[in-house]
Amino acid sequence: MTANWVPALELDELWEGEMTAVTVGGTSVLLVNVDGDVRAYRNRCPHQEWALDEGDFDGEIITCSRHLWEFDARSGAGRNPATCSLSVFPCRVDEVGMIHVDVR
Amino acid sequence: MIVGAGVAGASAAATLRAEGFDGEVLLVGDEPDAPYERPPLSKAWLSGQAPSIEVHPPEFYADQSIELLTGTRVTGLDAAARRVVVGGSAVGYDALLVATGGQARRLRGMAGERVHHLRTRADSDRLRAQLVPGERLVVLGAGFVGCEVAATARSLGVDVTVLEMAGSPLERALGPEIGGVFAGIHRDAGVDLRCGVRVDAVSAADSGPVVHTDRGTVECSVLLVAAGMVRDTGIWEAAGVPCDDGVLVDAGCRTGVPGVFAAGDVAAHDHPRYGRTRVEHHDSAVRQGAIAAQAMLGRDVVHDQPHWFWSDQYVHTVQSCGAPGVAVDETVVRGRIDEASFVRFGLRDGRVVSVLGLGRPREVMAGRKLLLGGHPVSADQLRDESVDLRRAGVRR
Ligand SMILES: Cc1cc2nc3c(=O)[nH]c(=O)nc-3n(C[C@H](O)[C@H](O)[C@H](O)COP(=O)(O)OP(=O)(O)OC[C@H]3O[C@@H](n4cnc5c(N)ncnc54)[C@H](O)[C@@H]3O)c2cc1C
Ligand code: FES
Numbered sequence: 001m002t003a004n005w006v007p008a009l010e011l012d013e014l015w016e017g018e019m020t021a022v023t024v025g026g027t028s029v030l031l032v033n034v035d036g037d038v039r040a041y042r043n044r045c046p047h048q049e050w051a052l053d054e055g056d057f058d059g060e061i062i063t064c065s066r067h068l069w070e071f072d073a074r075s076g077a078g079r080n081p082a083t084c085s086l087s088v089f090p091c092r093v094d095e096v097g098m099i100h101v102d103v104r
Numbered sequence: 105m106i107v108g109a110g111v112a113g114a115s116a117a118a119t120l121r122a123e124g125f126d127g128e129v130l131l132v133g134d135e136p137d138a139p140y141e142r143p144p145l146s147k148a149w150l151s152g153q154a155p156s157i158e159v160h161p162p163e164f165y166a167d168q169s170i171e172l173l174t175g176t177r178v179t180g181l182d183a184a185a186r187r188v189v190v191g192g193s194a195v196g197y198d199a200l201l202v203a204t205g206g207q208a209r210r211l212r213g214m215a216g217e218r219v220h221h222l223r224t225r226a227d228s229d230r231l232r233a234q235l236v237p238g239e240r241l242v243v244l245g246a247g248f249v250g251c252e253v254a255a256t257a258r259s260l261g262v263d264v265t266v267l268e269m270a271g272s273p274l275e276r277a278l279g280p281e282i283g284g285v286f287a288g289i290h291r292d293a294g295v296d297l298r299c300g301v302r303v304d305a306v307s308a309a310d311s312g313p314v315v316h317t318d319r320g321t322v323e324c325s326v327l328l329v330a331a332g333m334v335r336d337t338g339i340w341e342a343a344g345v346p347c348d349d350g351v352l353v354d355a356g357c358r359t360g361v362p363g364v365f366a367a368g369d370v371a372a373h374d375h376p377r378y379g380r381t382r383v384e385h386h387d388s389a390v391r392q393g394a395i396a397a398q399a400m401l402g403r404d405v406v407h408d409q410p411h412w413f414w415s416d417q418y419v420h421t422v423q424s425c426g427a428p429g430v431a432v433d434e435t436v437v438r439g440r441i442d443e444a445s446f447v448r449f450g451l452r453d454g455r456v457v458s459v460l461g462l463g464r465p466r467e468v469m470a471g472r473k474l475l476l477g478g479h480p481v482s483a484d485q486l487r488d489e490s491v492d493l494r495r496a497g498v499r500r
Pocket of ligand 2: 010045046047048049064065066067068069
């Protein structure tokens with residue numbers, strides 16, 4: 001199956017250490033810039049579906065604003081608790097600095 | 105050996121494995137269920153909207169080689185011999201975690217088929233069965249659990265009366281001003297909220313419980329006694345573990361008795377920021393459970409995170425970081441308390457030491473970051489809604 005890349009945001013608009021939510025094909029996607037690498041996750045906390053962009057990102061860890069579940073921003077793996085993780089969308093940055101996400 | 109299969113116990117068990125412990129892990133709980141989350145019991149679980157509240161998926165325990173014994177009570181401890189009595193037989197341990205939480209406070213003479221308390225899933229299920237339109241619910245006590253149940257019951261079309269001794273709901277936790285905001289929220293939702301009322305007794309009539317107060321009687325068809333929580337420490341005290349309304353532990357969840365630890369609601373924890381505190385917060389239970397597990401493995405750890413709790417009532421979410429009672433030099437409000445949309449910051453020495461927000465999760469999170477960072481920040485920046493709090497506190 002070929003990837004279904006959809007342009008989501010210009011990299012210039014997502015600084016290192018920042019996260020933001022964008023809507024891609026009707027899906028809310030959390031984009032995170034971890035030390036220059038971009039990651040894309042479903043913008044819903046696996047705990048109770050809360051929007052993660054309301055939470056905190058300290059450059060390493062994403063913390064949900066509801067009940068403080070914590071996730072590793074690089075892998076999406078849970079840290080507190082460790083038994084739950086974020087759902088990852090494939091993403092890439094093209095040669096002109098546009099972030100593309102595949103939400104299929 | 106972990107006694108009490110609540111969130112603190114479940115967190116400790118998971119942490120032991122995550123930290124690489126490969127010995128036996130026994131998690132013993134007297135409820136019939138595997139560990140589940142209690143906060144939804146007064147909210148989405150009570151209204152039938154939470155699909156699942158279990159802490160870990162069912163296969164987790166087998167996958168992690170955690171032996172989970174449900175429906176089993178621990179009834180005795182011999183700390184010198186390192187043995188507990190589990191379901192009638194003695195079982196040895198190397199390290200013991202007391203994570204037995206608390207029980208709903210029961211008031212004398214209040215029992216019966218239509219009288220409820222709320223602590224367990226079974227309690228919530230029994231209450232839910234009676235919360236149908238047309239019923240008349242009376243809630244004794246406008247603390248968090250009482251207020252949340254009142255909100256849920258209104259959403260289910262139940263008539264609700266709340267009786268509270270203090271001048272406003274949630275007054276003890278949030279103070280009279282914010283309590284007044286909640287009074288308005290509940291009254292707007294159709295709750296008959298009566299504050300400053302002393303309840304003397306409850307009797308049973310054919311129609312249901314009758315509450316006798318210093319201001320007359322109140323009839324209902326369903327009664328919830330929401331009078332807080334008690335900590336049952338009898339077993340541990342009898343075995344020589346120091347207790348004082350909770351099992352006394354140091355910052356690393358150690359009791360001082362070799363091999364015995366405590367975490368969660370049952371613990372009276374010596375917090376590095378706040379001193380001796382007894383809290384009933386989900387987040388503290390999870391974090392203390394994790395810290396206790398590391399301490400059981402001999403690590404030199406402390407639980408020093410600020411307290412965090414939340415409460416959901418109708419569309420409103422209150423969140424608190426810090427300790428509401430912590431000493432402050434100055435209080436700053438961003439937003440409007442009377443519009444139920446604000447964050448209140450407590451400042452000491454020019455730094456944020458407490459954050460309490462209603463309906464403003466983003467700013468509460470930013471405030472929490474300021475609190476954790478401990479950088480100086482000015483009251484003006486906090487108050488000014490045009491300042492992005494995530495960038496505040498960098499310069500004065
Ligand atoms: C209705 C309700 C709503 C809540 N809402 C919120 C909220 O919105 N936000 C928030 O921050 N906190 C909330 N809380 C508080 C939060 O749920 C508790 O802080 C948390 O559950 C404490 O976890 P724990 O593991 O320490 O104790 P518990 O959850 O009480 O678990 C202890 C377990 O140990 C068992 N046990 C006790 N003695 C023994 C024994 N001798 N042998 C075997 N097992 C034993 C108990 O039966 C229980 O299953 C709420 C609590 C309730 C009841
Ligand atoms: S919804 Fe995210 S932590 Fe609960």
